[in-house]
Amino acid sequence: MASIMKTPTAMIALTILALLAVVQALVPRGSSCCFHLNANGGPGGAVGQLSDGQNRIGQGLSAAQYCIDPNGGLTDGDGRGCILTPPTTQFQCDVGASPTLGFAVGCDGKLSSSGSTTFISCPTGDNGGYNIYTVAPKGQDICVNVTLTADSCRTGCPASPPQPKCPKDLSGDWQFPHLITLVDSTKPNNAEGNSWNGTITKEVSSLFNFDIPQRYENKTCSALLLFPKQDQLETSAYEFYGIGGVDIALLSNTATFSTTYNTMGPVKSDFGVTNIAPGNSYTVATFPCQANSVMTFMMKSAGSCFNYFQDYNPSPYVKTLLGTLSAVPLYTRPSTDFVGSSIGLYLTACSSP
Ligand SMILES: *[C@@H]1O[C@H](CO)[C@@H](O)[C@H](O)[C@H]1NC(C)=O
Numbered sequence: 001m002a003s004i005m006k007t008p009t010a011m012i013a014l015t016i017l018a019l020l021a022v023v024q025a026l027v028p029r030g031s032s033c034c035f036h037l038n039a040n041g042g043p044g045g046a047v048g049q050l051s052d053g054q055n056r057i058g059q060g061l062s063a064a065q066y067c068i069d070p071n072g073g074l075t076d077g078d079g080r081g082c083i084l085t086p087p088t089t090q091f092q093c094d095v096g097a098s099p100t101l102g103f104a105v106g107c108d109g110k111l112s113s114s115g116s117t118t119f120i121s122c123p124t125g126d127n128g129g130y131n132i133y134t135v136a137p138k139g140q141d142i143c144v145n146v147t148l149t150a151d152s153c154r155t156g157c158p159a160s161p162p163q164p165k166c167p168k169d170l171s172g173d174w175q176f177p178h179l180i181t182l183v184d185s186t187k188p189n190n191a192e193g194n195s196w197n198g199t200i201t202k203e204v205s206s207l208f209n210f211d212i213p214q215r216y217e218n219k220t221c222s223a224l225l226l227f228p229k230q231d232q233l234e235t236s237a238y239e240f241y242g243i244g245g246v247d248i249a250l251l252s253n254t255a256t257f258s259t260t261y262n263t264m265g266p267v268k269s270d271f272g273v274t275n276i277a278p279g280n281s282y283t284v285a286t287f288p289c290q291a292n293s294v295m296t297f298m299m300k301s302a303g304s305c306f307n308y309f310q311d312y313n314p315s316p317y318v319k320t321l322l323g324t325l326s327a328v329p330l331y332t333r334p335s336t337d338f339v340g341s342s343i344g345l346y347l348t349a350c351s352s353p
């Protein structure tokens with residue numbers, strides 16, 4: 001009895017099935033996505049495969065194809081499931097294996113396994129080839145960390161938002177302190193009142209109040225420490241000695257003329273030590289401007305002593321600014337034009353990108 005297999009229709013059907021099988025082996029199924037891998041670190045270069053499915057770097061192997069399925073499983077170009085072979089975690093693709101899940105191609109193309117983009121490559125001694133692991137094999141101290149980057153299937157990372165430009169000078173919108181007062185740890189209950197100088201010694205720290213105008217709402221502010229060379233200053237002067245710099249912090253409370261060392265309250269955020277040298281300006285910190293509020297900064301010694309007359313910019317702004325600041329009588333200065341560069345602590349509103 002003639003087998004059904006011998007009828008021409010069945011033969012055609014079988015041929016089509018066979019063709020489909022071939023096509024399926026070449027093209028990823030479902031919504032999987034295929035790529036080649038390139039290693040960075042170690043020997044670098046394309047990730048290829050030995051015929052038995054071990055994934056290798058180096059050894060002159062051509063780039064192998066991997067396809068990732070929606071569950072984070074990888075299959076190689078021969079349809080073999082890729083696994084992290086226990087117990088060594090060697091990355092290889094075996095006939096009939098169900099893929100180890102948890103792989104992903106990052107927005108930048110970096111392959112990760114269980115969230116880590118670090119793979120370990122170890123020399124095999126076989127024609128310059130390196131095996132790939134996720135956990136460094138014990139006793140092999142010649143292994144190196146590598147990252148593996150896919151040449152497709154990346155989604156593209158979102159562009160980081162443009163950073164505001166914070167100039168290290170007073171070219172934009174800026175504020176000078178409307179109150180400077182000193183606190184002295186050796187006279188902790190003394191209120192030192194208004195000061196024209198920033199004074200920093202081992203015992204004395206200076207508090208600076210900045211009034212943040214309403215127009216700074218939603219802007220980024222930076223605390224700027226200007227420290228020109230003496231010969232760049234015309235009306236101001238300073239004494240500066242000692243090594244270590246100054247430590248600038250934002251206080252939780254607002255200072256007043258009656259603030260003392262004992263009442264100044266806690267530090268809200270310490271911006272750390274700025275190691276200052278004449279002829280420089282320093283962006284001490286950038287932070288969201290707290291519009292319509294007063295921010296109090298403390299400058300204390302981190303080794304250096306500093307005493308300076310806090311002059312402000314000689315630009316034509318000064319008269320206008322002084323006019324607008326008539327509500328701050330303590331800073332009604334002589335109406336002569338100030339010449340010379342600025343020194344001391346300022347607050348600038350960074351311009352939008
Ligand atoms: C290798 O990567 C691991 C995990 O990311 C890290 O802890 C280790 O410091 C790295 N080693 C070297 C030598 O970079």
Ligand SMILES: *[C@@H]1O[C@H](CO)[C@@H](O)[C@H](O)[C@H]1NC(C)=O
Nearest residue numbers: 213214215216217218219291
């Ligand atoms: C600041 O941002 C808030 C919230 O996005 C908005 O309602 C407000 O109008 C903004 N103010 C200015 C001056 O841009």
Ligand SMILES: *[C@@H]1O[C@H](CO)[C@@H](O)[C@H](O)[C@H]1NC(C)=O
Nearest residue numbers: 197199237238239307308309
């Ligand atoms: C303020 O600083 C200037 C410059 O260093 C100095 O000449 C002056 O004596 C200081 N004034 C006070 C009260 O410390």
